[in-house]
Amino acid sequence: MAFYYAEPSRTFNEFLLLPNLTKKDCVPDNINLMTPVTKYKQGEESELRLNIPLVSSIMQAVSNDSMAVALARNGGLSFIFVSQSIEAQAEMVSKVKKFKAGFVVSDANVRPEDSLIDVVKLKEQTGHSTIAVTDDGTSHGRLLGMVTSSDYRISRADYSQKVKEFMTPFHKLVVGKEGIALSEANDLVWAHKLNCLPVIDKEQRLLHLVFRKDYELHKANPYELSDDKKRLLVGAGINTRDYTERVPALLKAGADVLCIDSSDGFTEWQSDTLSWIKNTYGEKVKVGAGNIVDKEGFLFLAEAGADFIKVGVGPGSICITREQKGIGRGQASALIEVAQARNEYFIKTGVYIPLCSDGGIVHDYQIVLALAMGADFVMMGRYFARFDESPTKKLMIGSNFVKEYWAEGSNKARNWQRYDLGGNKELEFEEGVDSYVPYAGALKENVNLTINKMKSTMCNCGAKSIPELQQKARITLVSSTSIREGGAHDVILKENNLKEI
Numbered sequence: 001m002a003f004y005y006a007e008p009s010r011t012f013n014e015f016l017l018l019p020n021l022t023k024k025d026c027v028p029d030n031i032n033l034m035t036p037v038t039k040y041k042q043g044e045e046s047e048l049r050l051n052i053p054l055v056s057s058i059m060q061a062v063s064n065d066s067m068a069v070a071l072a073r074n075g076g077l078s079f080i081f082v083s084q085s086i087e088a089q090a091e092m093v094s095k096v097k098k099f100k101a102g103f104v105v106s107d108a109n110v111r112p113e114d115s116l117i118d119v120v121k122l123k124e125q126t127g128h129s130t131i132a133v134t135d136d137g138t139s140h141g142r143l144l145g146m147v148t149s150s151d152y153r154i155s156r157a158d159y160s161q162k163v164k165e166f167m168t169p170f171h172k173l174v175v176g177k178e179g180i181a182l183s184e185a186n187d188l189v190w191a192h193k194l195n196c197l198p199v200i201d202k203e204q205r206l207l208h209l210v211f212r213k214d215y216e217l218h219k220a221n222p223y224e225l226s227d228d229k230k231r232l233l234v235g236a237g238i239n240t241r242d243y244t245e246r247v248p249a250l251l252k253a254g255a256d257v258l259c260i261d262s263s264d265g266f267t268e269w270q271s272d273t274l275s276w277i278k279n280t281y282g283e284k285v286k287v288g289a290g291n292i293v294d295k296e297g298f299l300f301l302a303e304a305g306a307d308f309i310k311v312g313v314g315p316g317s318i319c320i321t322r323e324q325k326g327i328g329r330g331q332a333s334a335l336i337e338v339a340q341a342r343n344e345y346f347i348k349t350g351v352y353i354p355l356c357s358d359g360g361i362v363h364d365y366q367i368v369l370a371l372a373m374g375a376d377f378v379m380m381g382r383y384f385a386r387f388d389e390s391p392t393k394k395l396m397i398g399s400n401f402v403k404e405y406w407a408e409g410s411n412k413a414r415n416w417q418r419y420d421l422g423g424n425k426e427l428e429f430e431e432g433v434d435s436y437v438p439y440a441g442a443l444k445e446n447v448n449l450t451i452n453k454m455k456s457t458m459c460n461c462g463a464k465s466i467p468e469l470q471q472k473a474r475i476t477l478v479s480s481t482s483i484r485e486g487g488a489h490d491v492i493l494k495e496n497n498l499k500e501i
């Protein structure tokens with residue numbers, strides 16, 4: 001006979017946190033959001049920790065290198081999406097590892113023999129008006145000059161004119177030498193009234209550009225997440241098919257942690273993948289697994305060697321897996337049961353396995369709720385897709401800006417070879433939708449606001465750290481009428497266009 005759960009499965013929306021005594025030192029400045037990513041033994045510390053408990057989803061529409069850089073600079077971590085070729089994914093990882101704050105790789109480059117028309121086209125394509133002239137037209141070729149808008153006048157221009165005739169030649173450029181510190185580069189920018197300083201190596205090859213306008217961006221990032229060589233941390237998704245080739249390539253590119261990306265982690269595909277990684281590399285390579293929604297799934301992946309475990313089947317904003325396959329569980333119920341299993345496992349074995357709550361976060365407070373329920377960090381897709389740094393197009397719909405956001409199980413994402421499951425194409429069905437999300441601006445401002453709100457909630461709960469919150473939180477179910485009580489009610493909201501009379 002089938003097994004029946006006694007309780008219905010519940011979502012984050014059905015719970016609230018109660019205030020605990022807030023002591024006077026429990027203020028936002030004193031709240032520590034550091035959290036473990038990978039498993040550790042009792043009395044030891046996790047080898048990989050986040051400064052804020054947020055990671056971005058393993059999705060084409062969310063986690064590329066620009067998202068990874070922005071998020072790591074603010075204390076969280078991205079897992080670069082796996083639904084692309086091994087080479088392309090490794091290249092993204094490598095870009096994050098090579099990132100140096102304030103030093104950009106030039107993305108608009110020409111050869112001296114190219115013409116003004118090429119410059120104009122390139123400017124249109126990239127949106128950048130500072131163009132490097134290198135011997136081979138690549139971003140790391142030998143630097144021969146620079147072109148900016150002030151070097152030519154479109155109205156009078158002869159489009160066939162060669163770049164070498166109007167560029168600012170190398171001997172007139174102020175340049176920085178390889179190894180220059182950002183502060184020194186900025187001093188040169190200011191001393192010579194430059195807009196851009198090229199940095200070159202001993203062979204005069206172009207390495208980076210340092211822009212005056214980026215100066216503001218170089219302000220301290222107190223949460224920045226980096227390794228012992230001051231390189232940003234980055235994660236990468238893997239699948240249960242091509243891991244013998246993908247994992248070595250990602251590690252070579254510098255990935256700090258891996259995570260198996262799947263809707264269903266309770267499979268022998270996953271235990272095989274984990275075994276292969278641990279047998280090949282031992283414990284030094286860290287890999288998360290999932291997704292699961294119950295104690296059985298947790299224990300299976302824990303025994304298989306997962307360094308962290310991801311919880312969530314079907315809660316995501318773009319997910320239709322529950323509708324399509326009838327598989328899933330309310331995210332709160334899933335997390336509560338898995339967290340209890342994790343705590344029991346810790347008591348029994350002395351090994352603490354961090355949990356990641358994946359999908360379904362709609363309000364900032366729900367992040368705190370997920371942490372209070374036992375998650376160590378949360379993975380979000382919709383949240384991050386809204387920002388400038390996500391890989392998707394920003395569009396105008398009506399009078400609003402939106403960004404594209406599509407599911408990994410949508411046809412759009414599946415136009416990628418791993419979805420050739422060998423079966424009849426006509427029998428395939430989508431497990432996610434293609435959508436838009438409201439555009440929200442830069443990651444930094446949004447994450448700062450979210451962190452501020454989370455700290456405020458934690459102050460009410462009298463918890464100065466995530467472990468303390470997990471210990472102390474008091475959580476209540478809410479009835480549907482108390483949800484109504486929680487919003488503005490029985491008043492006429494002013495923003496409802498009441499004109500003054």
Ligand SMILES: NC(=O)C1=CN([C@@H]2O[C@H](COP(=O)(O)OP(=O)(O)OC[C@H]3O[C@@H](n4cnc5c(N)ncnc54)[C@H](O)[C@@H]3O)[C@@H](O)[C@H]2O)C=CC1
Nearest residue numbers: 240241261262263264269291312313314315321408409431
């Ligand atoms: N968290 C969620 O609720 C959901 C997430 N998704 C996302 O969609 C994407 C695709 O997820 P899935 O379809 O679960 O991908 P998947 O690659 O894990 O599984 C696809 C299919 O391939 C099979 N399979 C896996 N490894 C195999 C191997 N080595 N040999 C033969 N067959 C194998 C699986 O059993 C499954 O039928 C992921 O990005 C996932 O995160 C999709 C649905 C729900």
Ligand SMILES: O=c1[nH]c(=O)c2[nH+]cn([C@@H]3O[C@H](COP(=O)(O)O)[C@@H](O)[C@H]3O)c2[nH]1
Nearest residue numbers: 057316317319321360381382407408409432
């Ligand atoms: O049912 C699904 N079908 C899909 O095609 C799909 N693609 C992604 N995901 C999962 O959704 C998470 C992001 O959720 P949010 O947008 O709510 O943050 C992600 O982190 C994934 O766990 C999918 N789930």
Ligand SMILES: [K+]
Nearest residue numbers: 264265266267
């Ligand atoms: K399964």
